[in-house]
Amino acid sequence: MRTTKAPRRAEAFIVTKEHRRFMEFANVVRKERYIGLCYGAAGVGKTQSARRYAHWQSVEPLLTRWGPRDEADKKIYATLARSRVLFFTPDVRANFGALRHQIDDLLGRINVCIDQHTGKTARTLPWDYVELVVLDEAERLNTAALEYLRDLFDRNDIGLILIGMPGIEKRMSRYPQLYSRVGFAHHYRPLLGDELSFVLARHWQKLGLQLDGADFTDAQAIASIARITGGNFRLLRRLFLQIERVLRVNDLTVITDDVVNAARSTLVIGVS
Template sequence: MTTKECGERAGQFIATKEHRRFTEFAEAVRRHRYIGLCYGPAGVGKTLSARRYTHWNLAGEAIENWDRRPDQEKIDAALAGSRAVFYTPTVLGALRDMRRTLGDLMVRVEICIENHLWGDDEDCLGGKNERRIEMLILDEAERLSMAALEFVRDIFDRTGIGVILIGMPGMEKRLSRYPQLYSRVGFAHHYRPLHSDELTFVLTRHWRRLGLSLDGADFTDSQAIASIARITGGNFRLLHRLFVQIDRILKINGLSVITDDVVEAARSTLVVGI
């Protein structure tokens, strides 16, 4: 996936171990048709992984705006592969709006899947009443009211598709207060920050993007890595934000080496939080 596909804010997608674990989790939910809970700190990559799995970076805009694109065949094929819908509820959104929007998204994705399966064969389109969607992924699950959660449970019961709810740590404790929904939860996935070797692998990619090479045996590089690890705690989003500032500082000062001072200067421009 290119940086353009992810957007400047997210940066280029990197397939980490946590993303692979998320993919395995999503496949299990899709295969066994349970409700799955995915929770983890903000910025670790939960949304990126979900959008990657559903191909929503490619298909999302076309589905939401419902206009045919030059690469529509590619979009249809991607949706036919994932058989999933990605949806983020609005803040304080009304249930009727969620029902309408989610209903529209599901119908449109099914149309795209059928277009890929049957093409222009009108005798086959919609003729078998077979549900094409196999999974629904809802991001920012904390925004869902009790009524909205009941609506999600109703979709799960009526359609037989798998459902994934994505949110912050503690979401699973909140949902445990709704036994009718919680009793249908079959899988849970704790999405964790980057650690040790994986963090070094991601940092190597960031170094290369700046046209530099990372040498673990070089004291300057090792010192910079230690500072970045301490500042970001392996947070994927914070890593990207930090390297945007590192790139800016290198260009402004005409530098070609990422030192501890450069990292600290980049950190001073960010609101890192606790």
């Protein structure tokens, strides 16, 4: 079974305004049992927010490497019992059969874990526990897979969130039976203004530096970074990896406009 792999380079999660807006959106979809659409440019943080909301970083290793249990797994059982969220990324060109099989496998494993936590041994329905399904990369779904999700939503008392790129809401409108069940839409936007400055300060700190907005050198570097990345989380991380390299290679201790541009020259800039 395949689900989203955790990133190899673990990054400390930064709670932004957009993440809080996503949480509010997800909570409403879950409470009202609607279908919700979340869309935004690649790299703005949609997937990270969804994984964080579902506590997927913690529970995914156990669910995907299914095997003998040990005492430490009880923490994961408790997390799943609190979360009640199934997060899933379909394979490219996911078809109905594969999607159903993979979701059923994940659902069964989540149910077993929550049974272990609650001490229950019998459930009346397979969806007694999971309250929300979050499906990333929804553009990969073909018509049959979308119809399966609509049927899954109709037959069970669950909320469903489909995450994708801008334009997914227009694509879904071509499927009136599914689109008529969409109750909420959330546009996930890039970092701007003070929030971008806050995130940049965190990046400065990770390099052992102090960001001073009143320092012209720092202000110039901030302006260059904002222009290059457009507030895109993924590009920020890629750019700062190169900034760190430029500082180290040249034995520098200040991020200047020249350092930023040198780092930018090594990247293939694109939101991908």
